[in-house]
Amino acid sequence: MSLSRARAAAALALLLATIAPACTAAEEEPAPAHRTTAPLAYANRQKGQLRLPLDAYGSTAAETYAVEDAQDLLMRRCMNQLGLEWQTLPRVAPGDIAPPNLRRYGVVPAEAARYGYHPRPDPPSVTRRDHAWDARGALPAAIQRAAYGTSGTGGCLKTAQHQLVGDTAPPDYDAFNRLTEAALKSSRRAPEVRDALRTWHACMAKAGLDYPDPLAAAGSPRWNTAGPTPTERRTARADAACQQSTKLVAVWAAAETRIQRRLIQRNGVRLRTAKARRDRWLAAAHRVLNRADH
Template sequence: MSEMSARRRRRVAALLAALPLAAACASPPPPVPPPGEQARAISLPFDRYNFTPADLSVIERAEDLLVGDCMRSRGLAWETLPPSAEEDLEPPNRRRYGVVEPEVARRYGYHVAPDRPSVARRSAAGESRTASLSEQQRRAAYDERGGCLPRARARIGQGAPKVDSALFNQLITRTFEQSRREAEVVRVFRAWSACMRAEGWRYDDPLSAVADQRWLDGGPATEEEIRAARADERCKARTGLVAVWAAAERRLQEDAVRAHREAFEALKAAKDRQLETARTIIAAAR
């Protein structure tokens, strides 16, 4: 073999060896955008009585701190999870009317946007902790009879009125379905559908667009899906669909609150008491 051929082989080998390093040094994926103002602006009466993602973050943080204290009192390790930043948490009604954020439609189509950084870190830490627990730790933490987590939940719920959430869950579903049949909502659906046809898509309403089987294969958003989602979001903006639909649902929810005032007052009192207790626990741990 000539010296020239040997040198050429060494150069090719060096290039091939460098490929994984080049891939590792490639640009990281763009950061996940924060929830847009379009999603944050959707507010409904039932929000006052339900636990929002931000509320649940407070409750879960307090539970985790109590479990840590309980486990250590039993001579067992427990690594508390890092808290999620408030600005990274989902607005309560972000996907209620389908995709409403231009940036989410552009990046993810109809797929749910990935978790924001602090939420993703907490989730990953939780999975890692669960995987590393010994059988003794699992029993101490989760056993229904005297486990640290049931004890923590009982502590946070102490003093809160007992409520039956079945009626509330039924009313959430019922008022949402009723809102889709309100005359003004039917009209705006028609306007949105006509706008979508002009963009090359045939759907009767936004929920049928979200549920298109082409987007439900489990893979990442395709270019076709992204085009459809962007058209969907534009047509919502052009027709004022979200404002009309939310106004109809808001009216129906207000009627439901008036019709079941005692049940809703109990829900609000239970929610407020649990959040007050949870915040006290978190403040004491600082």
């Protein structure tokens, strides 16, 4: 990441803010009285539509881009008032934005045969935006100071943020991050998920593969290569087939949904407060973008 992008990312506390109080951790899951699964979870994940309860309190990639874009427009106005030019970041096409939770439970079956466990290459509009961020790292020092101040959080960046939301504090995403991590860890220990993982493991063993779960398979250091190898693709295909035959994703998603709902109940006040702040940032960003587009 370039210096300018690092500064802007650090300053965009909307996405990185952390507040000290810890959240309630998820404990060992007891067996549910009725083991309901989500029959459409596997199919929906294929379409990028796997949603979990805590998603309502986080920020999607599209929302992140919206805040960045609005802030960038206000920065350009500030820089122009100083007699300086400022090239705004190219927009990311809606169809190029990755859906949430795509690899939460391991490899994406639709991508296994082609990419193995490697991520899909960035689409063109995402690549263009990344290149524009990198180009900012080569801006003259005087331009960078005007844009970010000497601290990296001042200058026109600070002005733009104040014009966007005034003194509104950035959302507290620490609550979301901690809880969603706790929910995933706890769901792996849920009895029905452990049963499904044992079945998945037995399925993989028939293909001569030995991994404790799909996350371990996806994270194997064997795949730290420039691109997917034939062995990686074969492993990923077997992994995806075993996930499908065991309905692992449906079972796992149902267990985590139950756990996340309980965590939301226990941490509702903090999550609702964070969501309200996030919504104010987003509403302000959309007002700026709508004015610019008309």
